[in-house]
Amino acid sequence: MRAVTADRFRARYDAATADIDPPLAIVDRAAFDANAAQLRARSGGRPIRVASKSVRCVALLRRALAQPGFAGLLCYSLAEALYLVDAGVTEDAVVGYPTVDRAALRALAADERARAAITIMVDDPAQLDLVTAALGPRHPEIRVCLEMDASWRPVGGAHVGVRRSPVRTPRQVVALARQVLARPGFTLVGLMAYEAQIAGLGDAARGRPLRSAALRWMQRRSMAELSERRAAVVAAVRAVAELEFVNGGGTGSLERTAGDESVTELAAGSGLLGPTLFDGYRAFQPRPAALFALPVVRRPARGVVTVFGGGYPASGVAHRDRLPVPVLPAGLRLTGTEGAGEVQTPLTGPATRQLRVGDRVWFRHAKAGELAERFAEFHLVVGDRVVGTVPTYRGSGHCFG
Structure with missing residues (x-):
């Protein structure tokens, strides 16, 4: 500055x-609104689901959702999603991480409005087992989103990205989808893939030109691989279930993820407040x-x-x-x-x-x-x-x- x-x-x-x-x-409210407009301009017309963990303030979440181009929340815990739905902030909350909070699961099962609004995340049949153990075998319908691994594995055991879902291939994701479909009390509605190695790493770090060039090289190749794999996964899952949404991206990758035709919505939150970790990006x-x-x-x-x-x-x-x-x-x-x-x-x-x-x-x-x-x-x-x-x-x- x-x-x-x-x-x-x-x-x-x-x-x-x-x-x-x-x-x-x-x-700074003017900066917040300007950042929202910038995110919208980068989204290619895809709706943006607001990542609540990057805001953690009901008034600001309401302000973001009131902006054109923003729809729904990506929450970081089931308890948080229950709170925001009960407060009337949203009627569409996807919990971005698997939950093992049995008290929150019981609260979800007991609230018809919450069950219609909240989708939990699953990447392992053990998570389904836990829900059933917490709620009983005849629990009401719980909305489920599958998360696939979006990391890049260029050679051998190399792993570039974060450690999230263990499923990454069409065969693996469809096998998980079939597990959801076969169990009473679960409804499969969505798919998510978060490419952290693209969305969360700045490609124009000040004073580090070689590292920045290497990151841009990695991100181009990772995005190309992911777009092809994600499209194949989405097509395979849609062959066995109807999906309401396919979520992808983050503040740092909106324009890239928007170019993936298999994605129906994006996610972003950090770009609203503009912290220092997002200073080193060329695109915005x-x-x-x-x-x-x-x-x-x-x-x-x-x-x-x-x-x-x-x-x-x-x-x-x-x-x-x-x-x-x-x-x-x-x-x-x-x-x-x-x-x-x-x-x-x-x-x-x-x-x-x-x-x-x-x-x-x-x-x-x-x-x-x-x-x-x-x-x-x-x-x-x-x-x-x-x-x-x-x-x-x-x-x-x-x-x-």
Whole structure:
């Protein structure tokens, strides 16, 4: 962010939150809406299912779903899906991960409205066994989506991507589909394939041209292989069952996944808030919509200031790119010895000269959604005003894991 632009945003955010003591978190509503429009433009006309884990705030999920081109939620737990359906946020929630939450399964079985709205994820017959064990052999109809492995296996035992579903070939997925169809109390309605090695890896990392070129090479070949395999899987499953939807993609791969004719809908969530892990993509540049402010509490040495709190690392492999980044004022950086600390975070850089005790430093989080686990509320900023304050899941008293 250029210094002049950074100064303008800092002045605006400081003015908007002048009467609110930090630590605090904001969502820039104009940036959020602009990011939604960008996602829609990249979707090729496919509807976008909002990944709730990347938002974790009912008001923002409602705002996203009110935008043209967005339909339904991709939830990360069954308990969360039950909560959002009960709150009237959606009547179409796919749980993106298998559930072994027996209490949530019993709640699902007991609620006719929830059963019509919620689809659980399955990639192993053992998950069906668990549902039946929890609910009994005569349980009501449960909607089921199959997940196929979307990773790339170029040679031998090489695996490029995340470790999700164990089924990847048409034969394997159809065998699983037949298991669902053969068991009473289950209705097969969907198929999902999430290509994390394409959607979740930036292909234009600053200062790393060779790594970026290698990633683009991998992603081109992986997408070509997946498109062919996914089409074959979808055709094979449709031969034995009617599917309401085939879901694919993520924020980082919308335009690529939209080119796969076998996919009927896309998924995205991180692109709405624009965290730092999505700074390194050639195809798009989301605007930073979610930020948090920490107050300066110490000036321990020349060229160093210390802010209160800040130890908000993102999930994933524990690299430096998982740490929050100080962005306003421009010209600050974490130290190599303390990083982002549990109760204090020292910062160095030329901007320390202008900071005094009581000033605030604005940070961006590495991953979308996880910031909501640290703050009970988001202050919605328009221009230089806070136009509303909305609870996160945490602020509503919920923790879904």
